Amino acid sequence: xxxFKKEFKHCDVLTVKGRVDSATAPxxxxxxxxxxxxxxxxxxxDMSGLEYMSSAGFRALLATQRICKRYNRGEVVxxxxxxxxxxxxELAGFTELFKMYDDPLTAVGSF
Amino acid sequence: MKTxxxxxxxxxxxxIREFVGQFAGENGFSEKEVYSxxxxxxxxxxxxxxxxxxxxxxxxxxxxCGMEGDILTIVLRDHGKSFNPDSVRPPNLKAGLSERQIGxxxxxxxxxxxxxxxxxxxxxGDNLLTLTKRRG
Numbered sequence: 553x554x555x556f557k558k559e560f561k562h563c564d565v566l567t568v569k570g571r572v573d574s575a576t577a578p579x580x581x582x583x584x585x586x587x588x589x590x591x592x593x594x595x596x597x598d599m600s601g602l603e604y605m606s607s608a609g610f611r612a613l614l615a616t617q618r619i620c621k622r623y624n625r626g627e628v629v630x631x632x633x634x635x636x637x638x639x640x641x642e643l644a645g646f647t648e649l650f651k652m653y654d655d656p657l658t659a660v661g662s663f
Numbered sequence: 664m665k666t667x668x669x670x671x672x673x674x675x676x677x678x679i680r681e682f683v684g685q686f687a688g689e690n691g692f693s694e695k696e697v698y699s700x701x702x703x704x705x706x707x708x709x710x711x712x713x714x715x716x717x718x719x720x721x722x723x724x725x726x727x728c729g730m731e732g733d734i735l736t737i738v739l740r741d742h743g744k745s746f747n748p749d750s751v752r753p754p755n756l757k758a759g760l761s762e763r764q765i766g767x768x769x770x771x772x773x774x775x776x777x778x779x780x781x782x783x784x785x786x787x788g789d790n791l792l793t794l795t796k797r798r799g
Contacts, residue, residue, distance in 0.1 A: 573680075574709040575673035604680070604698075606705050607769040618760060636698040643775050644768055645756030 555583040562663040563594035565631075565656055569601035572609035581612040588619045593626025596659040600632035610644055617649060625663075631656040664729040664738075671712045671722030671741065679708050679726060683737055686728040690735060692798050700735065700796060703776040706769035707739050707792055715743030715790060733798040740791050745784040748773070748792070 553576035554569045564587050572580050587595055595616065599605075613628065620626035629651040633641065641647055653659035667682050669675045680701040687700045708724060716722035725740040753771050754764045773794070774780050781793040 573676045573705055575676055606702060606709065607772055608709065610768060611765050614763060614765060621760060636695065640702060640772065643772060649760055
């Protein structure tokens with residue numbers, strides 16, 4: 553798994569690539585924590601290069617969404633969610649907790 | 664049955680997914696089904712590594728895959744602490760963000776992705792988690 557951050561004026565975009573499972577989720581969590589700990593609570597997660605995510609990754613997303621939503625208009629949104637990962641998120645009942653966008657720039661523009 | 668022994672460590676989840684995914688693919692499961700099977704096996708294995716082997720280093724996780732007719736069976740065998748997934752309450756998927764449970768999600772997904780999940784502890788101290796799924 554690899555994760556990169558790009559800062560925009562109103563939000564940060566985290567691009568996550570590869571596979572997020574119990575082995576790599578701590579690294580994914582750390583990247584998310586680094587953003588919220590820097591005082592930024594508007595996050596777009598670009599999943600276009602994501603091949604796989606287990607519930608360990610879902611938990612990291614949920615924990616970060618909780619932190620972000622405590623702050624004024626803070627939120628985690630998802631962009632370009634691959635079909636299989638979308639199906640798993642739906643099964644987990646997560647599609648109601650995260651807005652999803654077809655491209656990262658629209659997601660950035662939503663903030 | 665095709666059987667592989669893995670060290671009970673999260674770093675081998677990649678290989679576990681590869682093993683069950685290849686077996687399912689070779690036996691005619693669709694790409695979508697293969698993803699579901701890999702996710703279910705990952706959740707099952709992660710759970711064993713996290714709970715059954717919580718205080719154990721060098722634990723062993725044996726995974727067997729078999730096909731009978733159009734039914735795939737995956738058996739995960741460990742020698743750790745018995746941990747019955749039936750004892751975990753399913754998460755409330757209608758709960759709002761703040762009430763949403765963090766735990767129990769992996770087991771819930773595993774059950775939804777497979778047709779049947781069975782757990783048993785044998786007399787000699789092994790725990791067997793059996794997952795089955797019908798093709799098509």
